[in-house]
Every structure is written in C-alpha cells, then in structure tokens.
Amino acid sequence: MSSHGEPKPVFARATRGLSGIATVPGDKSISHRSLILGALSIGETKITGLLEGDDVLDTGRAMQAFGAQVERKGEGEWSVHGVGVGGFREPDQVIDCGNSGTGVRLIMGAMATCDISATFTGDASLRSRPMGRITDPLELFGTRSWGRRGGKLPLTVVGAANPVPVKYTTPMPSAQVKSAVLLAALNAPGTTVVTEREATRDHTERMLAGFGATISTERTDEGNVITLTGQPELTAQTVSVPRDPSSAAFPVAAALLVEGSEITVPGVSLNPTRSGFYDTVREMGADIEFSNSREEGGEPVADLIVRFSALKGVEVPPERAASMIDEYPILTVLAANAEGKTVMRGVKELRVKESDRIDAMARGLEACGVTVEEGPDFMIVHGQGPGGVAGGATVESRLDHRIAMSFLCLSLSTRDRVTVDDGNPITTSFPDFVNLMRGLGAEIVDAVPAQA
Structure with a gap:
C-alpha cells in the first residue's frame, strides 16, 4: 500500500505527435x-517559482517548526x-519529511550546530534509506544522533552546543x-x-554566496575544495527558482519517443552540474535545440525545443x-527504444535513492520485453x-516518483x-505531471485495480 493513500494504478496509451508547450515546475x-x-x-526572503510538490512543502513545514x-x-x-544563523528553536513535534531524502538531509545539516534536538521521520521509502552518510560527518562538528539500526529513520539529532569547524572529504x-x-558549518566558528573528488550539483554554494556567506571553490588535483567561513549574517534575498531539468527530462523523453x-x-x-542527461541524449542523436539562453536566479537557463528522434545506444x-x-530511470527508457546497447557505469548511488532504481527499472523493463544486465555499480x-x-x-x-x-x-x-501499480508518488516532485502530459496530447488513464 502506498504511504500516499490507496494505490492508484495508472497507464498511458500510445499516441502520435505530442505538441505544445510543457511548462515544468520549479x-x-x-x-x-x-x-x-x-x-x-x-x-524576508521572497521566492517565486517554488515547486509546490509534497517534498518541498514538507521542508516548508519543517522550517516553520524550527x-x-x-x-x-x-x-x-x-x-x-x-x-x-543559529536561531533555530527546538521543534515541538517530530519532523516528517515525507519522501524527501534531500529535505531530511539538508535540514539535519542546518540544525546540527544549533543547541537543540529534533526527531526526524518520513514515509516507508525514506525510512529505508541510509542516514549514516549524513550523521557521520555531522558528528565531527560535535553533533550526536540516535536512530534505528543502520542509522535509519526515525532518528533523533542532538545539535552541537559548542560546534567546531571541520575538514571533510x-x-x-x-x-x-x-x-x-556546509549548512552545519554556517553556525560553527572559523x-x-x-x-569532493567528483563535482556534484553546486546550488548550495551558489545560493550561500547569494545570501551573503563567504564561500569559495578551488579546483585542485584532489577535486573541488570548498571553503566556508562560519557564523555569517545571511541576508534575505529575492529568489526566482528556475525550472527543474530533472522534471523536464520526462516530457523531453516522451517527445523523443x-x-x-x-x-517546447x-x-x-x-546548470553544468545538472546537464548530464541533455549531453547524453544529444550524443544518442536527440534533436534538442537550446534557444533564448539567459540567466535567472543565478542559474543559466534556456528554452528547449524537442523533436522525435531515432536514438542510438551509447556508453x-x-x-x-x-x-x-x-x-x-528515464534514460533507461530512452535506451530501451534506441538501436544498440546503452552502458551506464558508476551509478551505485541509484541503489540508495527513493528505491533501488537499478533494480526497479531492470525488473520493469524486463517485464516489458527488454534485456537488461546489471551489477552493483x-x-x-x-x-x-x-x-x-x-x-x-x-x-x-x-x-518512487x-x-x-x-x-x-x-x-x-x-x-x-x-500499467504503473501506483501513480500517487508522482505528487512528491511533479504534481501537475499528468495534466501537463495530457495537454501535450498523451493519453494517461486511471486504471481499475484488479479484483481480489
């Protein structure tokens, strides 16, 4: 049973010629x-274009609790x-982060160097995900935590009363x-x-600088070295949230298929730390045109014009x-419809997302007649x-949305x-997905559950 209510089976019918404008969420x-x-x-920070999916709304409620x-x-x-910075109060209730690994981990960091305690939980998927990768480095600041075996939620974090700065790889x-x-470091002196040996998305660094933190990134032979000076006074900003490249990948893929x-x-x-999907599908032969390139909210953005394409497999x-x-996940769908094989390596992180995404996609594609090989990474x-x-x-x-x-x-x-056995999780990140796809000409239909 879904933690989002009774499971809602849903399917999409084959159609021809998707067209129109796909305005994806923030x-x-x-x-x-x-x-x-x-x-x-x-x-007062004023935000426009905020994604109003369940995950983000849970983070908003958590900020109210603090x-x-x-x-x-x-x-x-x-x-x-x-x-x-350092002004969080101790929440009166358990912080429920729903399905959001990003939300719970970032919030833990933000409160880890405040002299307060908080208990975190989430839905069945989030409670199965590892939190030790977060709580271990937070302990270097002086934070303590207790959770279920394996460091899983529900988990209580006791913030460091006298935090110290850290060096961490x-x-x-x-x-x-x-x-x-980095969020924990904000309230640590020094x-x-x-x-990080491999560059990851840099939204936190960009936004910390925009809010007034002293932060720098140096590229070295060891990787990106990020230096943050603690205990700044962050100043409220006006934030225009650009549209999500991960959400855009779904209508983009549908049009290619x-x-x-x-x-459009x-x-x-x-953002170059988020554009790997678009680089890859263009290598596969995707007809995607980037137009009206500009900057919004400190991020490079463009309008994408996407046309049906016969794709080929790549490594x-x-x-x-x-x-x-x-x-x-959506790349594997494109790979299934490409000529030849597509090889994806270095993807062990997929094993610990909202689900084991390698296993989930492999089993689903195999059920649809596609041959898939898989390993730990x-x-x-x-x-x-x-x-x-x-x-x-x-x-x-x-x-998993x-x-x-x-x-x-x-x-x-x-x-x-x-047929997807439960479409409810989609609301965590893309609440208008079904309506958007229908507006482009797709037929997405609620299925009638099989009778027991």
Missing part, C-alpha cells in the same frame, strides 16, 4: 534550499521570515552530503573545508553520473529500436500498454 533542489536559507537569514515564518502568497510565490559524490556539511512530436520546454535550468561516461543521477540496456518495446506489463513504482513517471513515458511508445 527546480526541486533550489526550492528546498530557498526555504532553508530563507529560514537561516535575517529579514521557528521561521513561512507563508504562501500565491501560486509558486512564498515568503520566509528567517531567524538567522566526501566519500562518494553526493550533493546532499556536501550540502549538509573555517570549514569540504573536498513518440513519432511526429515537437514540444521553456526556462529550464542548464555514458562514469564521471558524468553525478550530473544526471536523477535522470537515469552498472546497468546495460539492450535497445529494441524506436517503437520496439513490447510492453504489456504492470510494473511497480516502489513509492521517478520510476512511476519513467514507465508512463515508456507506455506512450510500447506496442501494448504499461
């Missing part, structure tokens, strides 16, 4: 950070009156780990240094994984060519429809 990563940094600032005033002013328009490419440490399609996706963030460079980690999809996937299966979403959306996009191009 970037989820930047939306989370806007609320958190607004809460850690002095004054003492910030968070108010919705209109569609995508929010106001945050912050309490300043991330053991895996993870923007969440890096960001949690200078904290974080080294469905013959006769041409769609306006205002998509093309994705392992070093690209961090810049497209959330897009691998790789996945190889043997393409069936354009329109060559049989389909005709019911696949498990596993409480990206798995659900990926298989609905696949179903638009299969010979027989693909």
Whole structure:
C-alpha cells in the first residue's frame, strides 16, 4: 500500500505527435534550499517559482517548526521570515519529511550546530534509506544522533552546543552530503573545508554566496575544495527558482519517443552540474535545440525545443553520473527504444535513492520485453529500436516518483500498454505531471485495480 493513500494504478496509451508547450515546475533542489536559507537569514526572503510538490512543502513545514515564518502568497510565490544563523528553536513535534531524502538531509545539516534536538521521520521509502552518510560527518562538528539500526529513520539529532569547524572529504559524490556539511558549518566558528573528488550539483554554494556567506571553490588535483567561513549574517534575498531539468527530462523523453512530436520546454535550468542527461541524449542523436539562453536566479537557463528522434545506444561516461543521477530511470527508457546497447557505469548511488532504481527499472523493463544486465555499480540496456518495446506489463513504482513517471513515458511508445501499480508518488516532485502530459496530447488513464 502506498504511504500516499490507496494505490492508484495508472497507464498511458500510445499516441502520435505530442505538441505544445510543457511548462515544468520549479527546480526541486533550489526550492528546498530557498526555504532553508530563507529560514537561516535575517529579514524576508521572497521566492517565486517554488515547486509546490509534497517534498518541498514538507521542508516548508519543517522550517516553520524550527521557528521561521513561512507563508504562501500565491501560486509558486512564498515568503520566509528567517531567524538567522543559529536561531533555530527546538521543534515541538517530530519532523516528517515525507519522501524527501534531500529535505531530511539538508535540514539535519542546518540544525546540527544549533543547541537543540529534533526527531526526524518520513514515509516507508525514506525510512529505508541510509542516514549514516549524513550523521557521520555531522558528528565531527560535535553533533550526536540516535536512530534505528543502520542509522535509519526515525532518528533523533542532538545539535552541537559548542560546534567546531571541520575538514571533510566526501566519500562518494553526493550533493546532499556536501550540502549538509556546509549548512552545519554556517553556525560553527572559523573555517570549514569540504573536498569532493567528483563535482556534484553546486546550488548550495551558489545560493550561500547569494545570501551573503563567504564561500569559495578551488579546483585542485584532489577535486573541488570548498571553503566556508562560519557564523555569517545571511541576508534575505529575492529568489526566482528556475525550472527543474530533472522534471523536464520526462516530457523531453516522451517527445523523443513518440513519432511526429515537437514540444517546447521553456526556462529550464542548464546548470553544468545538472546537464548530464541533455549531453547524453544529444550524443544518442536527440534533436534538442537550446534557444533564448539567459540567466535567472543565478542559474543559466534556456528554452528547449524537442523533436522525435531515432536514438542510438551509447556508453555514458562514469564521471558524468553525478550530473544526471536523477535522470537515469528515464534514460533507461530512452535506451530501451534506441538501436544498440546503452552502458551506464558508476551509478551505485541509484541503489540508495527513493528505491533501488537499478533494480526497479531492470525488473520493469524486463517485464516489458527488454534485456537488461546489471551489477552493483552498472546497468546495460539492450535497445529494441524506436517503437520496439513490447510492453504489456504492470510494473511497480516502489513509492518512487521517478520510476512511476519513467514507465508512463515508456507506455506512450510500447506496442501494448504499461500499467504503473501506483501513480500517487508522482505528487512528491511533479504534481501537475499528468495534466501537463495530457495537454501535450498523451493519453494517461486511471486504471481499475484488479479484483481480489
């Protein structure tokens, strides 16, 4: 059973010629950070374009619990009156972060150097995910934590009463780990240094600088060395959230799959630490035009014009994984419809996302007639060519929004429809996904559950 209510099976019918404008929601990563940094600032932060999915709304409620005033002013328009660095109060209730690994990990970092305690939980998917990768480096500041075996939620974090600055090298490419440490460093005296061997999305660094923190990044032979001076006074900002490249990947993929399609996706963030998916699909032969390139909210953005394309399999460079980690599920769908095999290595992080995404996509694609090879850190999809996937299966979403959306996009191009056992998780990141796809010409239909 879904933690979002009774499971809602849904399927998509094959269609021809998607067309129109696909206005995708605001970037989820930047939306989370806007609320958190607004809460850690002095004054009123005004946010436009905020993603109003369940994950981000849970973060907004958490900021209220820590003492910030968070108010919705209109569609995508929010106001945050912050309490300043170190100003979080101890929440009266358990902090429920729903399905959001980004939310819970960043919030833990933000409160880890405040002299307060907080208990965190989430839905069944989030409670199964490892938190030790966050709590271990936070302990270097003087933070303590207790949770279930394996460091899983529910978990209580006791903030450091007398935090110290740290030097830390991330053991895996993870923007969440890096960001949690940087947010914790805000209330620690002195200078904290974080080294990441492989570059990950840099929204936290960009936004910290925008809010007034003293932060720098130096590229060295050891990787990116990020230096942050603690105990700044962050100043409230006006934040315009660009549109999410990870959400845009779904209508983009659908247009590439469905013959006769041409769609426009306006205002998509093309931050170089997030653009790996678009680099990869263009290498596969995708007809994607970037137009009206500009900067919004400190991020490079462009309008994407996407047309149906016959794709070919490629080998994705392992070093690209961090810049497209959330897009691998939908990439496997494109790979299934490409000529030849697509090889994806360096993707072990997919094993510990909202679900084991390698296993989820492999099992679902196999049920649809696609040959998939997999290992702890790789996945190889043997393409069936354009329109060559049989389909005709019911696949498990596993409480994972990206798995659900990926298989609905696949179903638009299969010979027989693909049913997703539960479409409810989609609301965590892309609440208007179904309506948007229907507006482009896709048929997405609620399925009637089989009778017991």
